[in-house]
Amino acid sequence: ANSAKPPPTGEYYYIIVGGGTAGIALATRLGQGLKEASILVIEAGPATLDEDEINVPGLKGSTLGGRYDWNFTTIPQIHLKNRTIFTPRGRVLGGTSAPNLLTWDRASAAEYDSWEAIGNPGWNWHTMAAAMEKAETYVGGPPGSGTSGPIQAVTNRVLPVHQESFIATVARNFPSIPNDVDSLQGNPIGVMFQPENIAPAAGYNRSYSANARLPPARRTQPGLPVTLSDTTVLTARREIILSAGAFQTPTLLEQSGIGSSSILHATGITPQLIDLPGVGENHQDHLRVQVVLNTKATFAAEEWAKRVRGEPSFYDDTGAGYVFADWKRVVSGGDDEKRLVELAKGVVRDGKGDVGLKKKLDMLGDETVPQAEVIFSDGCTGVKGYPPRGSPLYGKGFFALIGALMHPLSRGSVHVDPADPYGKPPVIDPRFLDNEYDMAGLVEILKFCRLIARAEPLRSVWVDEYEPGEELVQTDEQWTEYVRNTTLTIFHPMGTAAMLPRKDGGVVDSKLVVYGTTNLRVVDASVIPVQISAHPQTGVYGIAERAAEIIIAAHH
Numbered sequence: 154a155n156s157a158k159p160p161p162t163g164e165y166y167y168i169i170v171g172g173g174t175a176g177i178a179l180a181t182r183l184g185q186g187l188k189e190a191s192i193l194v195i196e197a198g199p200a201t202l203d204e205d206e207i208n209v210p211g212l213k214g215s216t217l218g219g220r221y222d223w224n225f226t227t228i229p230q231i232h233l234k235n236r237t238i239f240t241p242r243g244r245v246l247g248g249t250s251a252p253n254l255l256t257w258d259r260a261s262a263a264e265y266d267s268w269e270a271i272g273n274p275g276w277n278w279h280t281m282a283a284a285m286e287k288a289e290t291y292v293g294g295p296p297g298s299g300t301s302g303p304i305q306a307v308t309n310r311v312l313p314v315h316q317e318s319f320i321a322t323v324a325r326n327f328p329s330i331p332n333d334v335d336s337l338q339g340n341p342i343g344v345m346f347q348p349e350n351i352a353p354a355a356g357y358n359r360s361y362s363a364n365a366r367l368p369p370a371r372r373t374q375p376g377l378p379v380t381l382s383d384t385t386v387l388t389a390r391r392e393i394i395l396s397a398g399a400f401q402t403p404t405l406l407e408q409s410g411i412g413s414s415s416i417l418h419a420t421g422i423t424p425q426l427i428d429l430p431g432v433g434e435n436h437q438d439h440l441r442v443q444v445v446l447n448t449k450a451t452f453a454a455e456e457w458a459k460r461v462r463g464e465p466s467f468y469d470d471t472g473a474g475y476v477f478a479d480w481k482r483v484v485s486g487g488d489d490e491k492r493l494v495e496l497a498k499g500v501v502r503d504g505k506g507d508v509g510l511k512k513k514l515d516m517l518g519d520e521t522v523p524q525a526e527v528i529f530s531d532g533c534t535g536v537k538g539y540p541p542r543g544s545p546l547y548g549k550g551f552f553a554l555i556g557a558l559m560h561p562l563s564r565g566s567v568h569v570d571p572a573d574p575y576g577k578p579p580v581i582d583p584r585f586l587d588n589e590y591d592m593a594g595l596v597e598i599l600k601f602c603r604l605i606a607r608a609e610p611l612r613s614v615w616v617d618e619y620e621p622g623e624e625l626v627q628t629d630e631q632w633t634e635y636v637r638n639t640t641l642t643i644f645h646p647m648g649t650a651a652m653l654p655r656k657d658g659g660v661v662d663s664k665l666v667v668y669g670t671t672n673l674r675v676v677d678a679s680v681i682p683v684q685i686s687a688h689p690q691t692g693v694y695g696i697a698e699r700a701a702e703i704i705i706a707a708h709h
C-alpha cells in the first residue's frame with residue numbers, strides 16, 4: 154500500500170491480485186504516479202528476498218517443483234503419448250520472475266505490430282519498445298537499450314571455454330545467420346549471447362520484479378497484516394486488477410462468474426455475470442525439444458568460494474548463446490520450407506478464420522520473424538536426465554542445444570476444474586502438437602540442432618551425442634517418435650485472457666478492461682493476443698509499464 158493517509162480498513166483505491174512479475178511492476182508505478190491512492194497487492198506466496206535459490210543466478214532452476222512453485226501440470230496430452238507436462242509457476246513475491254531462467258530478450262518488431270493490426274490501437278513495436286526500455290537498465294547494452302529502469306540486465310561475465318565456439322560455428326557454417334549484437338532492437342534474427350536479468354550493482358544477483366521494484370521499507374516488512382478469509386471483504390474504490398498469470402487470471406475470472414456460459418454452467422458457478430467465451434481459451438506456449446551432448450570440459454569445485462570472494466564464478470550463471478531464425482534459414486532446401494507453409498495453411502483453414510492464427514500465417518512469410526530458436530545451454534537439460542552415479546558418464550560435463558518452436562499453431566485452454574472450481578488447480582490443456590505443422594517444425598528444428606553440433610569448431614568440443622543418440626535417431630520417422638516422447642515446454646504460457654476485439658474472442662479491450670465491466674482490468678501475460686518469439690518477461694514488464702500509464706491517465 155502507498156498512502157499518505159491510511160484508507161478505511163478493507164477499502165483501497167486499487168487492488169491488484171497477484172504480486173508477480175506484472176503485479177509488482179504495476180503496483181510500483183501506480184504508487185509513484187498516484188501518491189494519494191492506496192494500492193493493495195494480494196500475493197498468495199511468501200516474500201523471500203534473501204533466498205539464495207532465487208537470488209544466485211547459477212542456482213536457477215533449483216526452485217522448480219519446490220515450495221515456491223504452484224507445481225501445475227497439464228492434463229495428459231494425447232499427441233505426446235498421454236504424458237502430462239510439468240508447467241511450473243512462481244508462488245512467491247515476484248511470481249514467475251523469481252524462478253525463471255533469466256533470458257532477457259525481445260521479439261521482432263513485426264510481432265508487436267501484429268497486436269495492433271488485429272484490433273488493439275496503441276499496442277505496437279514503437280510503444281512496447283519504449284515500455285520495455287522503461288523497465289530495464291541494460292548494463293553495457295548497445296545504444297537504444299534502457300538505461301534507468303528498475304530491472305538490471307547484463308551479458309554474463311562467465312563464458313566457459315567450450316561455449317566460445319558456438320557463435321563462430323553458426324556464423325561460419327550458416328552465413329545467412331549473422332552475429333547479431335543488437336538483437337533487442339526489434340530484429341532478433343541471428344546468433345548472439347543474450348543478456349540475463351542479473352544486477353552487477355547488487356552482487357550479480359537475480360534482478361526481478363520483487364527485489365527491483367518494492368520500496369525498501371515495504372521489502373523489509375513483508376508481513377503486511379492482511380488476512381483473507383471467507384468473511385473478509387476488500388473493496389476497491391476505483392479498480393481491481395488481475396495479475397495472477399496466464400493460468401490463474403482466467404480461472405479467477407471464471408470463479409467470479411465471468412467466462413464462457415457453458416463452462417460456468419458445467420461448474421455450477423453462480424451468479425454468471427458476463428458471458429465471455431474467450432476466457433481461458435487461446436492458450437499459446439513455446440514447444441521445446443533438445444539434443445544433448447557430453448563435453449570434454451569439467452566442472453571446477455571452487456566456484457562457490459569464488460562467488461563468496463566477489464569474483465566471477467559459475468554461480469553467476471554461465472552465458473548462453475542463441476540462434477533466432479525463420480524457416481528459410483533453418484531448413485535444408487526450398488521444398489521443406491514450402492511444405493511447412495502448406496501445412497500451416499491447412500491448420501489455419503481448419504481454424505475457421507481465427508485472427509491470431511491468420512497473423513501467425515502472415516508472419517511465416519516475414520524474414521524478420523523468428524520461427525525457430527536454438528539455445529546453447531550448459532548442463533544436462535534433456536528428458537533422459539543426468540547419468541546415474543556409478544555409470545560411465547557420471548561426472549562428465551554436458552551441454553544442450555535446446556530447440557524451440559516460436560509460433561506453434563496448437564492452441565489450448567485453461568479452466569476451473571468442474572469437480573471443485575474453487576479448490577482444485579486449473580485444468581490446463583495446451584493441446585500440444587495437435588497439428589502436423591507443429592510436429593514437422595520440431596523435427597526440422599532438431600535436425601538443425603544436430604547440424605550445428607556437427608559443424609566446426611563446435612564439433613571438437615563434444616565427445617558423444619547423449620540424447621537422443623546418433624545411432625538411435627536418423628530418419629524423420631525416428632525424429633517424430635523422439636518428439637512425441639520428449640517434447641516439453643519452455644514455460645511461456647500466454648494469451649488466455651486475450652486483448653482482442655470481443656467478436657474475435659477477446660477478453661479485454663486495448664485499455665485492458667474486461668469486456669462488460671468498467672473497473673476490472675487484466676495486466677499480465679494472459680493479455681498477449683498473438684504469441685511473440687521472445688521469452689516473455691520483457692514483454693510482461695512492458696505490458697505492466699503501459700498499463701500503469703493507462704490507469705494513471707484514467708485516474709485523472
Ligand SMILES: Cc1cc2nc3c(=O)[nH]c(=O)nc-3n(C[C@H](O)[C@H](O)[C@H](O)COP(=O)(O)OP(=O)(O)OC[C@H]3O[C@@H](n4cnc5c(N)ncnc54)[C@H](O)[C@@H]3O)c2cc1C
Pocket residue numbers: 170171172173174175176195196197198217240241242243244245246247248249250252253254255256257258396397398399401405643644645646676677678679687688689690691693
Ligand atoms: C521455469 C520458467 C522459466 C522461465 N524462463 C524465462 C526466461 O528465461 N526469460 C523470460 O523472459 N521468461 C521466462 N519465463 C516466463 C516468464 O517468467 C513469465 O512469462 C512471466 O514471469 C509471467 O509473468 P506474469 O505477471 O504473467 O505472472 P506471474 O509472474 O506468474 O505472477 C502471477 C502471480 O500471481 C500470484 N497468484 C496467482 N493466483 C493468486 C491468487 N488467487 N491470489 C493471490 N495471488 C495469486 C502468483 O503466486 C504469482 O506471484 C519462464 C517461466 C518459467 C516457469
